Amino acid sequence: MISYYQCLNFIVEIIIVDTRNTTELARELGRCLIEMRNFLRQYIQAKIKEHQMDISFEMIEIMACLWNKDGINQQEIADIVIKDKSSMTYLVDNLVKRNMVSRKVDADDRRNNLIYITKEGRLLQKKLNPWILEMYETAASGIQKTKITQSIKVVKKMSENLKAEKGLVIIM
Amino acid sequence: MISYYQCLNFIVEIIIVDTRNTTELARELGRCLIEMRNFLRQYIQAKIKEHQMDISFEMIEIMACLWNKDGINQQEIADIVIKDKSSMTYLVDNLVKRNMVSRKVDADDRRNNLIYITKEGRLLQKKLNPWILEMYETAASGIQKTKITQSIKVVKKMSENLKAEKGLVIIM
DNA sequence: AATTATTAGTTTGATATCATACTATCAATG
DNA sequence: CATTGATAGTATGATATCAAACTAATAATT
Known part of the structure; x- marks a missing residue:
């Protein structure tokens, strides 16, 4: 049960009105989003540098997808990280070079490259997950x-x- | 004055609790941000293409800063659009080439390049502002x-x- | 069964991004 | 006033991004 004061608190917070119009607010939200995203990137990049690891923020984003669900294809990854599929070719290439993932052609649909995490990729996960x-x-x-x-x-x-x-x- | 029902509505909305933990929610928010940002970019890029204009989304971001406040230096612009100052050199170069802005060395502090909108840049503003x-x-x-x-x-x-x-x- | 449409992935080229190292200018401190 | 530190901008190189054109495989349609 919510108390009278809690209720009042909610309402007070809601009533404090910004004098700017919705459009301006939408703009500001957009800007804030970019800023936050940058801080997230910088946070991880600082860790990467500190530990002298040979991997980029973008590659980690892909690894994080696979830690959640292994063996998906490049297009699925692209949809999750919201990037072009040609960026996937580039980034997965780099992850393969670093022995973090392997490509396997899907037997059921030979168009698909299924991406699997390697042992080394699992080690990376153990190291990175706490940071994320x-x-x-x-x-x-x-x-x-x-x-x-x-x-x-x-x-x-x-x-x-x-x-x-x-x-x-x-x-x- | 807020009615009883409005108050109830606020509270009900607040009480509907997501079962995920805060960390997961923060992650999802991050992802949503990227997605929204991409839609904003695509929205403007579609307009650019439709009207066959020789300008990029990134350049427009800079122009939008200047429409708000003309004659600021490159570092100030970089802070507003949240980009590296070396990106500013690159993008302002391109805007100068397109006659949208001009660089003027600040007489009071010769380190500063003050960026001013040209007549052509003003025409662009008239065209783009409604779209934005x-x-x-x-x-x-x-x-x-x-x-x-x-x-x-x-x-x-x-x-x-x-x-x-x-x-x-x-x-x- | 043949044709057409769709989808996954790659290649290429243009653009953008950022870290790093650098120059030039100004500010602060002794 | 000389040295040191901070700041604005540039140059360079490595990386990332996306559009467009392409190949290969599958799905849908006739």
Whole structure:
């Protein structure tokens, strides 16, 4: 049960109104997003440098996909990390060179290159996972879960709005 | 005055709890950010292509800074668009080539290159501004102002958390 | 069964990004 | 006023990004 004061707190917070219009706010949110993304990248890159590891932030993004689900194809990875499939060719090439993953042609659909983590890739996971976790814990510290959830909803809604509009453009 | 039902609505929305932990939510927010950013870029790039204009999204970002405040130096622009200063050399070079801006050495501090919009740059502004506005209006449509404000707060807090941590790393 | 459309991946080329090292200028300190 | 430190910008090289054109394999349609 929520107390009267909690309720009041919520409402007060909601009532404090920004004088800028929605468009300006959307702009600022966009800018904040880039900034945060950069801090995330810098956070990991500092760790990479500190430990003198031969891997890039972008390659780690791909590894993180595979730690979650091994043996997916390049297009699936591209969709998750939101990059072009030709970037995948480039980055997976580099990961193969570093013995972090291996390409295997899918027997069921020979168009697919299934990407599997190697033993060395697993070692990397053991080393990196605590850092990534730590990074997100740092990022999220002192923020209520519900607020993050709300923010995700807002950003997703914006993406959907833009996606829908893009669809229209294609039709026209 | 907020009605009982409005109050209830706020609370209900806040109470719907995501089962994932904060860290996972922070991760998802990060991913959403990239996606939204990509849609913004694609939105503008579609317009550029449609009108066969010789300018990139990145250059437009810089122009948008100058439309807001003309005659700032390259470092100031870099801070606003959150890019390296060497990227500024590259992008401003390209804008100068296209006659959109001009570099002028600051008489008061000869280290500064002050960047001014040219007449052609003003024409571009007239053409592009409605699109950018339209884009953000599209993005923000159907979202309450207060929710965007809240999201900005969340993302800024995360950036601050990461910035503070980075500071520590430098000390150590 | 043949044709067409779709999908996964690669190649290539243009662009953008950033770290690093460098020059030039200004500021601060002794 | 000389030295040291900080700041703005540039040059360079390595990496990453994406669009477009392409090949190969599969799915859908006739």
